[in-house]
Amino acid sequence: MIELHDAVKQCADLLERHRRRAQRIGEQNTKAGLIEPVIGALGWDLFDPDEVHREYRRRGTDNPVDYALLLLRTPRLFIEAKGLGENLDDPRWANQTIAYAAVAGVEWVALTDGSEWRVYNAHAPVPVEQKLFRAVRLEDDVEAVVELLSLLSKDNMRDNRIEELWKGFFVDRQVHAELVELFAGGEPAVDLVALLDRRLSKLTREDIRSSLVRARATFDFPAAATPLASRPAPAASVPLKAQRQESSIEAPRVVPVAEVQSRLSSSAGNRRPGKPRVSPEERRLHLPDMIDVGRLRPGCTLVASYFGKQHQAELLADGTIRYRGQVYNSPSGAGEAVKIVVHGPSVSATTKATDGLDFWHAEDARTGKMVSLKEIRRRALADLSA
Structure with a gap:
């Protein structure tokens, strides 16, 4: 993935120049300068509409998606592009593309303004705001961007590598939420106290409750390796504090945009x-x-x-x-x-x-x-x- 790494680095340099000039370049220039070079570096043929279909419509009356990436003429990934600096938090952008992907039978959706990339699983059986898999920004960490985008390469999409990582993330997120809830308040959860009471017959319930009030619990979820084994990025640690306890979980790989990550739990x-x-x-x-x-x-x-x-x-x-x-x-x-x-x-x-x-x-x-x-x-x- 050296080619991808170079393409992302060039995008970061271009982005920095535009930032210094406080220059808005519009959607078409964003596509040409920041998005299509990445698509090409991921192994997709930009000149073959059977692989990279611009302004894709499943039916002639549908609103188009900026890019559909296809394998054997079957769409595998939708990319919705916005002009550099546009507000990706506007729920319309993700909602519309995810809904269209679900109807079209396309599992994966990327939303990007060339600087930030957000990847969603359109088929996940959860509300739309929980479909976000990972989000990265060039300003935060070029290596993290490369690591996420590598999952969208033609080879990795053919091998469905992203699906393997999503399954672990989806399970870990649910377990994470329950562990946090168990340790989230100054007063320990009743069912946790009861469980420990059954296992610790020599202690009273009040002893157990008092100990849990003092506890500082940490839960580590080892992240599965991505295809960039030669350049592993450190997994992000997400501290979760509440009253007298503190719980933290190592996120399944990289989600460096705090405001987006909070949306997964909000x-x-x-x-x-x-x-x-x-x-x-x-x-x-x-x-x-x-x-x-x-x-x-x-x-x-x-x-x-x-x-x-x-x-x-x-x-x-x-x-x-x-x-x-x-x-x-x-x-x-x-x-x-x-x-x-x-x-x-x-x-x-x-x-x-x-x-x-x-x-x-x-x-x-x-x-x-x-x-x-x-x-x-x-x-x-x-x-x-x-």
């Missing part, structure tokens, strides 16, 4: 596959019960982080939630309202679906710490069971 309002079972007793608890137990205060602010922004709502005394002047009967209803505001009224049912107890966070009235409503529900059940 969609906590959507149910993650593989969530632990919630007991029937826990399900019977609702916001009024958490208020009665003293874990939530009427009038407190509920906070949700979604698509890189913070959204606030108010918890009313009867357990309903006021968001933007509208009252909702459940956290899920209020969470769906946030997504309609972000994506518009035509948002898909899949994206809109929300687990409101994961989505919203509030201050635990007893500890003064911000935790999810789901964690507050667990603590309320523990209070009632004590």
